[in-house]
Amino acid sequence: MKKKQFIFAALVALATSTGFTACSSDNDDTNDTGGNQIDLTNVVNDDASAISLVNGVYSHWQPLSSSFSFIIELNSNKLISFEGEESEAGPVNSRFEQEPTTWYQVKIFNHLLLGIAQDNEAITTVSNSLKAGKVSQAGYNAAVGKAKFLRALAYLKLAQLWGEVPVFTEEGGSTIERQSIDNVLTQVVKDFTDAENLLLDYSGDPRVPSKQAAQALLARTYLVWGDNPLTSDQVAAIALSQTDPAFTKNDARLQKAVEYADKVIKSGRLALDPDYSKLYGREYESNKRGTNEHLFTIAHDGDKNDAQGNHQTHCSWTFPFQNGENGNGYTQNHTEVADDDLYDDWKAEQPNDKRLAETYFVEVKNPETGLVHHYYSPVYTPINGKGVDQSYDDAENLEIKQNSIDRIEIRYAEVLLTKAEALVQLGRNSEAAEPFNQLRRRAGIAEVSAPTFDQIKREWDYEFTYEQFSVLNSYRWKNLISSVKQVKNYKHFADDWKEKQTFTADQEAYFQKVHNHLVAKYNNIRGRHYRQPIPAGLHGEDLGIAQNPGY
DSSP: OOHHHHHHHHHHHHHHOOOSGGGOSSTTSOOOOTTOOOOTTSOOSSHHHHHHHHHTTHHHHGGGTTTTHHHHTTSSSSEEEOOSSTTSHHHHHHTTOOOTTOHHHHHHHHHHHHHHHHHHHHHHHHHHHHHTTSSOHHHHHHHHHHHHHHHHHHHHHHHHHHSSOEEEETTEEEEEEEOOHHHHHHHHHHHHHHHHHHSOOOOSOTTSOOHHHHHHHHHHHHHHHHTOOOOHHHHHHHTTOSOOOOOOOOHHHHHHHHHHHHHHHHHTOOOOOSOGGGSSSGGGGGGTTSOOOEEEEEOOOOTTTSSSOOTHHHHHTSSTTOBSOTTOOBOOOSEEESOHHHHHHHHHHOTTOTTHHHHEESEEEOTTTOOEEEOSTTTOOOEEGGGSOTTOSSSOOTHHHHOOOOEEEEEHHHHHHHHHHHHHHTTOHHHHHHHHHHHHHHHTOOOOSSOOHHHHHHHHHHHHTTSSOHHHHHHHHTOHHHHHGGGGGSTTTSTTGGGGSOOOHHHHHHHHHHHHHHHHHHHHOOGGGGSOOOOOOTTSOOOOOOOOTTO
16 A cells, blocks of 8 residues: 555544544555655644644544453453443453454454554654654654554554554555564564653653653563463464463563563652552542552543543443442442452452452442442442542542543553563562562562462452453463353352342342353353454454454
């Protein structure tokens, strides 16, 4: 495809939201920028306009803030969904029945690719503007650094969820020909490295990509790459089986994860918030506490003010206090904690962990009535506390309608745990104790002298449950099937679950759904679920990209 055709197609797709197929014709050609002539139609006139152009890419990130959870968390043992009818996209993902037409897969895949197309256009335009003397070097660095940062993050998400995907930049490439995992992650590293060199140091505003945010995401990338993501052929070999593949690793890449995590740590610009409970909510976003733990966030100002508000709160806490108690009605939330056992097991392991009460709400006082509502069987399952605006101490959660909480993409705690895990995988367990124990000290639980790999894995749960890591970590550790099959031990999995407690009619109907979803998870999980299905376009059209194995 020639450059002019590519830009036109991308802009048409962005303007009309018709999907991505408009960018897919003539895929064997590359976008030749060598003869590009600079004129007033392909430049911006000042630094502010350059940044504004790149900021337009956020219109593709904002609609995905809660949507990521409908794949990453529902495709695990931790979350189920009662979003509308059982045929809706949330319940379908909850039961591992996703298809190429399932909405959340369609939405995320297409918006990430459209964002990449807009990044490419912005990089070309701002580069032209620098050559034309319209923007300063500082303006170029800020705009192109941000564009490459966002493009790298998009490709990383695509590679983690879909494996081999097309790679196309302002320099060329096909929009339908899938590239190897190594090629995709090579592009991710290149873009994040460019961003690291172009962007300024972290200033305290996590909404602005920074040098340290790029370094942190390079650490994440090398951890993902260091655990040898499965190739398409490897997925095909297990697509219909219920057996996990063997775990393998690449030590050189894991060492790079350590090195980039160290860059962030040694910068001295980030720190853990001393109070874990102050990480989630409107009053704590954008580093309002000045504690510098939020490293990069996606800004949200509510449904009416950005591309789409962050519905994490809405989905997790859709009908506050509608659990049948205290004379109120009984209504099911869009996302539900899979069973009491997730709370019970943690409490049995670490009863003093300060993070437990922030992650799972088992009772909540309605500040308007003073009445307490319970979220534990036989009334309900626990509530995902991180989906509730925890900055409210004495008011009902109005975020359900406003949806204006920023989404945390990465916080400093991840940098510490990434370093600790990479060191443990390298066999340097005693070195891993220092970053690992920083998390444990804040949580108020016992420190260890040399964490094991199993302790590292469990710490990811303690620290990051429901923060959009679950299925991605299972992909890395090659334990997707075995981790999902843990639901067999849950309270409401066995067929005799009704005999163990007394339920009202509403409660029995609710827990029957819980039971059905747990059984479906157990029965449906297959090796093909190490990949998501390549979806259709936003309007159902064929994107022309080869399908993943087993779909």
